[in-house]
Amino acid sequence: MNRTRSSSEIRDASRREIVRALVVGGTATRNDLARSTGLSAATVSNLVTELREAGLIADAGTDNAGTGRPTTVLRIDGRGGSFLGIDVAETYIRAVVFDASLAEIGAADVDLDEAWSSIDRVADALVAAVDEALSRGGRRRDDILGVGLGLPGIVSKDPRRDVPPHGWAAHIRDLESRVRRHLPAPVVTANPLQAVGHSEIWFGTARGRSSAVVVNLGTGVGAGIIVEGRVLRGATSTAGEWGHTVLELDGRTCRCGRRGCVEAYVGVPGIHQTLRDVDAGHALLGLHQRDFVHGLRDSVDDPAVAQTLARTARYLGIALSDIVAVLNPEVLTLTGWTAWALGSSLLPGARAALAERAPEMTAARLDLGVSPVRVNSVATGMAVLAFENHLDSRALARRSRPRPEATVTPDPLPPTLPQTPQPIAG
Numbered sequence: 169m170n171r172t173r174s175s176s177e178i179r180d181a182s183r184r185e186i187v188r189a190l191v192v193g194g195t196a197t198r199n200d201l202a203r204s205t206g207l208s209a210a211t212v213s214n215l216v217t218e219l220r221e222a223g224l225i226a227d228a229g230t231d232n233a234g235t236g237r238p239t240t241v242l243r244i245d246g247r248g249g250s251f252l253g254i255d256v257a258e259t260y261i262r263a264v265v266f267d268a269s270l271a272e273i274g275a276a277d278v279d280l281d282e283a284w285s286s287i288d289r290v291a292d293a294l295v296a297a298v299d300e301a302l303s304r305g306g307r308r309r310d311d312i313l314g315v316g317l318g319l320p321g322i323v324s325k326d327p328r329r330d331v332p333p334h335g336w337a338a339h340i341r342d343l344e345s346r347v348r349r350h351l352p353a354p355v356v357t358a359n360p361l362q363a364v365g366h367s368e369i370w371f372g373t374a375r376g377r378s379s380a381v382v383v384n385l386g387t388g389v390g391a392g393i394i395v396e397g398r399v400l401r402g403a404t405s406t407a408g409e410w411g412h413t414v415l416e417l418d419g420r421t422c423r424c425g426r427r428g429c430v431e432a433y434v435g436v437p438g439i440h441q442t443l444r445d446v447d448a449g450h451a452l453l454g455l456h457q458r459d460f461v462h463g464l465r466d467s468v469d470d471p472a473v474a475q476t477l478a479r480t481a482r483y484l485g486i487a488l489s490d491i492v493a494v495l496n497p498e499v500l501t502l503t504g505w506t507a508w509a510l511g512s513s514l515l516p517g518a519r520a521a522l523a524e525r526a527p528e529m530t531a532a533r534l535d536l537g538v539s540p541v542r543v544n545s546v547a548t549g550m551a552v553l554a555f556e557n558h559l560d561s562r563a564l565a566r567r568s569r570p571r572p573e574a575t576v577t578p579d580p581l582p583p584t585l586p587q588t589p590q591p592i593a594g
């Protein structure tokens with residue numbers, strides 16, 4: 169059903185456009201912003217004023233290049249606040265502190281064991297990672313304006329399935345409530361697929377593209393789907409679970425309990441199974457997931473590894489052709505630690521299988537590659553989401569500082585606000 173956007177939703181979207189243009193572009197005048205966002209000069213001017221009052225935009229000098237009067241060049245004020253992006257994966261938690269220009273200023277990793285049964289142990293690890301990241305970034309809890317918490321995708325609890333989930337992942341839905349009160353600011357959650365979608369829209373191959381798909385390859389696999397410039401969330405916020413679509417009828421058992429899922433072939437445990445099928449005694453089979461993937465990357469001349477990668481590339485290309493058939497995207501980007509390690513080995517075979525399988529014309533203009541965003545794209549995408557959430561009018565109003573000219577009477581700031589120096593009026 170179509171719904172007309174309210175004026176405050178339009179204003180929130182416009183505010184995000186301006187901030188995104190400055191974060192990505194570095195500096196811009198008000199005229200540049202009007203041109204790049206398509207917003208009117210008056211709207212840009214209003215929103216810039218509001219964002220300056222919130223401490224998020226500062227002056228970066230003047231531009232005398234034009235024929236008219238010098239105009240003020242604007243930039244994001246990195247000190248205007250910080251955001252936390254947290255990536256909870258099956259085997260690790262990574263917490264990253266970003267400044268308001270979304271530059272990474274502190275990070276911490278904690279290893280997780282999939283076999284842990286207690287979600288409390290994972291919650292403790294998460295809080296420890298956050299504290300460590302804050303300390304490394306030199307930020308206090310008060311400096312954080314928003315937290316983005318990326319949680320692993322759905323794991324089926326359906327007892328009728330062959331393989332009920334074991335370990336802490338079965339309790340993943342409880343994690344957010346366990347950690348929320350230990351986190352320093354409002355929390356938004358999303359799955360990693362939606363996070364990498366946001367990361368690619370802001371910094372990667374989906375910038376300025378109307379339709380794009382970002383395929384995340386790791387222990388699990390899935391797709392961040394961008395349609396008409398927005399990340400698709402779906403009716404229950406679980407869009408993108410391409411990893412659990414069927415690649416082979418009655419094929420390998422997937423950890424979700426179904427059979428023949430894409431993930432059971434191109435997720436790391438799936439690649440592990442393929443190597444076992446090729447050579448049951450191979451030395452790499454004894455390694456843990458990350459060492460296993462890096463071992464594959466470093467031994468592409470080993471015939472068993474070469475055969476494993478060739479099969480994996482073919483599985484990947486065929487599975488991607490289904491996405492392409494349905495969505496006909498402009499760009500298809502591989503990301504995640506497996507893609508960064510194995511992407512160059514997988515791309516030629518995946519492209520060939522995709523060309524062979526995708527219905528006529530659907531892949532004709534497709535740009536398939538590995539993402540240029542090599543920082544943790546889930547943590548970055550979650551920080552983007554936390555920032556976007558903070559930019560909604562109500563959140564922004566809560567944190568707005570008084571105008572410099574209004575501080576003649578020394579009103580004390582509310583106790584929750586950091587006592588940061590007022591900017592020099594400009």
Ligand SMILES: [Zn+2]
Pocket residue numbers: 411412413422423424425426429431432
């Ligand atoms: Zn599955």
